[in-house]
Amino acid sequence: MKLSGFFLALGLCVTAAKAQADCDAAAGQKLFESKCTACHSLAEHKVGPRLQDVYGRQVGTAQGFGYTPTLEQAGFAWNAEKLDAFLSGPMNFLPGTAMAFGGLRKQDDRQKIICFLEQQQRSKT
Numbered sequence: 001m002k003l004s005g006f007f008l009a010l011g012l013c014v015t016a017a018k019a020q021a022d023c024d025a026a027a028g029q030k031l032f033e034s035k036c037t038a039c040h041s042l043a044e045h046k047v048g049p050r051l052q053d054v055y056g057r058q059v060g061t062a063q064g065f066g067y068t069p070t071l072e073q074a075g076f077a078w079n080a081e082k083l084d085a086f087l088s089g090p091m092n093f094l095p096g097t098a099m100a101f102g103g104l105r106k107q108d109d110r111q112k113i114i115c116f117l118e119q120q121q122r123s124k125t
Contacts, residue, residue, distance in 0.1 A: 028116025031109055039101075042120055048099065054078050055114075055121040070096030083114045 039047040049065040057078055060071035074094060076082060085093045087110045089103035104110045 023115040023118075024112050025116045025119045028112035028114070028119075031113050032116050035104065035109075036113070039099075051117060051120070053121050055083070055118040068096055068098050070094055080114050080118070083117065084110050087113065 036051070040049070040051050042050060042052040044050055045062070045065045049062040049067075054062075055078055059074035059076055059078060059082075060067040071094065078086075084107070087104050088107075090097050090099040090101055092103075104113070
């Protein structure tokens with residue numbers, strides 16, 4: 001059991017590293033616009049919180065947005081690994097989230113969106 005956890009963690013690290021290596025922010029922006037903007041924008045809260053600085057931000061802390069207790073108490077910051085897991089199935093990754101989205105099945109799509117979001121964080125600083 002412990003060994004399988006190790007391999008899962010290793011796989012997630014490889015996934016995160018691959019996301020960095022194969023980063024395609026332009027494709028990520030297109031996917032973001034088609035998959036995410038019904039509920040999110042970069043600058044303003046909508047149904048979901050603004051995502052301009054989501055990469056690296058502590059979960060449940062975007063000023064002025066009302067989060068569920070699950071997100072307020074999550075206790076981690078968004079990074080490539082956590083975003084990948086969340087985007088693959090928000091309700092599976094954080095049961096109790098209000099994000100009514102089934103998830104993105106294609107790992108490549110998730111990586112591109114994560115790349116785009118990370119670049120938005122970098123452009124802000």
